[in-house]
Amino acid sequence: DVKVTQSSRYLVKRTGEKVFLECVQDMDHENMFWYRQDPGLGLRLIYFSYDVKMKEKGDIPEGYSVSREKKERFSLILESASTNQTSMYLCASLAGVQETQYFGPGTRLLVL
């Protein structure tokens, strides 16, 4: 079974702090994704990566950056956290075309 893990289930940070969310997958998948989930808005794509060191902006990249130094690990960085970044963050991985996306358990981030 594919396993996608996220470094924290819950995080509380202060406004202005730099925040790192980490995601690790164990199936050698090429593609990895970061979404944020807010009530009534579904999942919105922040960034994705289709290979090591390769990244593309999703639909809402402002205020975020990402890093993919190793194939199995995809990090989401909030350079200076703001209260409007309070949300549930979901990481996912995907083997390739016509494959299934697998999700981690999510990180619920509260920015005070």
Next chain:
Amino acid sequence: AQSVTQPDIHITVSEGASLELRCNYSYGATPYLFWYVQSPGQGLQLLLKYFSGDTLVQGIKGFEAEFKRSQSSFNLRKPSVHWSDAAEYFCAVGAWDNFNKFYFGSGTKLNVKP
């Protein structure tokens, strides 16, 4: 532009009743369609997917979905709902014409009455 619409935000059904969750998509090419379920505080779990072939697909937990190209729909059904089905359900379309991207609906929250 690609989009997915789930017109029902909340649905309440009685345990043992049948269920249908609606999903409409907008996508120019052949759609790859998915239904996911999310229990409270959890990530998303794949229920079923449609890539090609038989338009009625079976999934886990007794769910099925029917792809109707003429209606741009991919509705999820279950003949008899169990209390454990209470969760949020997301429909998604996979777009592989450029990069591998997915577009999700806003979700339907299912409540099950005893």
